[in-house]
Amino acid sequence: MFYPLVFEPRFKERVWGGRRLETLYGKRLPSGRPVGESWEITDRPEGVSVIANGSWAGRDLRWLMEAHREALLGNLAPAAGDRFPWLVKILDARELLSVQVHPPAEVARRLGGEPKTELWYITEAERGAEIYAGLRRGVTREEFERRLREGTVADCIHRFAVRAGDAVFLPSGRIHALGAGLVLFEIQQNSDTTYRVYDWGRRGLDGRPRPLHVPEALASVDFQDFEPGPLPERWEARDGGRRRSLVEHELFCVEVWRWNRSTQLEWGGGGCRVLGCVAGRLVLEGGNEAVDLRPGRFCLLPAALESVRLAVDSAAEVLVVLPGVPGKGA
Numbered sequence: 001m002f003y004p005l006v007f008e009p010r011f012k013e014r015v016w017g018g019r020r021l022e023t024l025y026g027k028r029l030p031s032g033r034p035v036g037e038s039w040e041i042t043d044r045p046e047g048v049s050v051i052a053n054g055s056w057a058g059r060d061l062r063w064l065m066e067a068h069r070e071a072l073l074g075n076l077a078p079a080a081g082d083r084f085p086w087l088v089k090i091l092d093a094r095e096l097l098s099v100q101v102h103p104p105a106e107v108a109r110r111l112g113g114e115p116k117t118e119l120w121y122i123t124e125a126e127r128g129a130e131i132y133a134g135l136r137r138g139v140t141r142e143e144f145e146r147r148l149r150e151g152t153v154a155d156c157i158h159r160f161a162v163r164a165g166d167a168v169f170l171p172s173g174r175i176h177a178l179g180a181g182l183v184l185f186e187i188q189q190n191s192d193t194t195y196r197v198y199d200w201g202r203r204g205l206d207g208r209p210r211p212l213h214v215p216e217a218l219a220s221v222d223f224q225d226f227e228p229g230p231l232p233e234r235w236e237a238r239d240g241g242r243r244r245s246l247v248e249h250e251l252f253c254v255e256v257w258r259w260n261r262s263t264q265l266e267w268g269g270g271g272c273r274v275l276g277c278v279a280g281r282l283v284l285e286g287g288n289e290a291v292d293l294r295p296g297r298f299c300l301l302p303a304a305l306e307s308v309r310l311a312v313d314s315a316a317e318v319l320v321v322l323p324g325v326p327g328k329g330a
């Protein structure tokens with residue numbers, strides 16, 4: 001009954017978005033619109049993924065969670081509202097995003113929002129592309145608030161250059177802004193709560209200034225979070241290729257796998273997993289269904305799928321999301 005599942009992407013128009021998801025990954029974007037986000041796997045009230053392959057084509061992830069939650073998730077705990085626990089996106093930042101923060105769980109409960117921890121894996125980066133994340137060392141809340149009033153709060157944020165293959169972890173409470181000229185895969189908690197603290201004087205798609213959420217943001221920022229950077233790059237030989245662990249957290253674990261030659265292998269059941277192709281081509285077979293993964297395409301492997309055969313065509317890179325480790329922090 002269970003097999004590797006692929007979904008129709010859901011596109012989100014953003015004032016800072018572009019068209020590179022079309023040129024890089026062949027996404028059929030709405031004509032003439034700046035698309036900033038492609039929601040690849042989502043179980044949100046504002047957008048649910050529809051299955052695109054196999055016997056369940058046309059049904060959606062909400063139905064899967066309602067009808068087959070245990071078989072889909074295994075030991076993976078659902079999100080609030082009994083929803084799928086992860087939200088998987090591709091982002092295209094043609095322009096710089098707002099300075100923003102996502103609330104930690106205790107703050108989110110108080111403010112009526114949702115906590116959000118996420119990981120960015122950079123797939124494309126223009127020369128000189130940067131990310132803002134965390135505070136510059138020594139910045140106090142008092143200075144942050146003063147700079148906010150003066151319109152110079154960006155000077156309080158730590159910034160660093162990134163390139164394709166870099167990964168950045170953003171626990172809830174970490175102030176951040178995605179820089180221009182970047183495309184990335186985003187793995188996150190199933191949440192869509194963002195508090196903007198500064199938006200560079202920009203106007204939205206409707207020509208009006210976008211709303212800010214200064215009191216909520218100030219309540220959410222971790223003012224002891226100084227100068228993070230890209231995650232360490234450590235590789236180990238595994239299954240005819242190389243494996244890099246990006247993050248082990250109670251919400252999710254994320255790995256990157258690279259192969260530089262044709263490879264065939266079989267992965268046993270390891271709980272619910274998501275695979276996203278970064279480069280090359282992979283073919284996954286399981287439950288009498290074959291899935292052709294090319295760059296920018298994602299696949300959900302249900303926990304009840306006992307095994308999957310993976311064939312790599314020449315060379316490939318894939319991002320793998322696995323269940324988190326209980327009690328494990330960043």
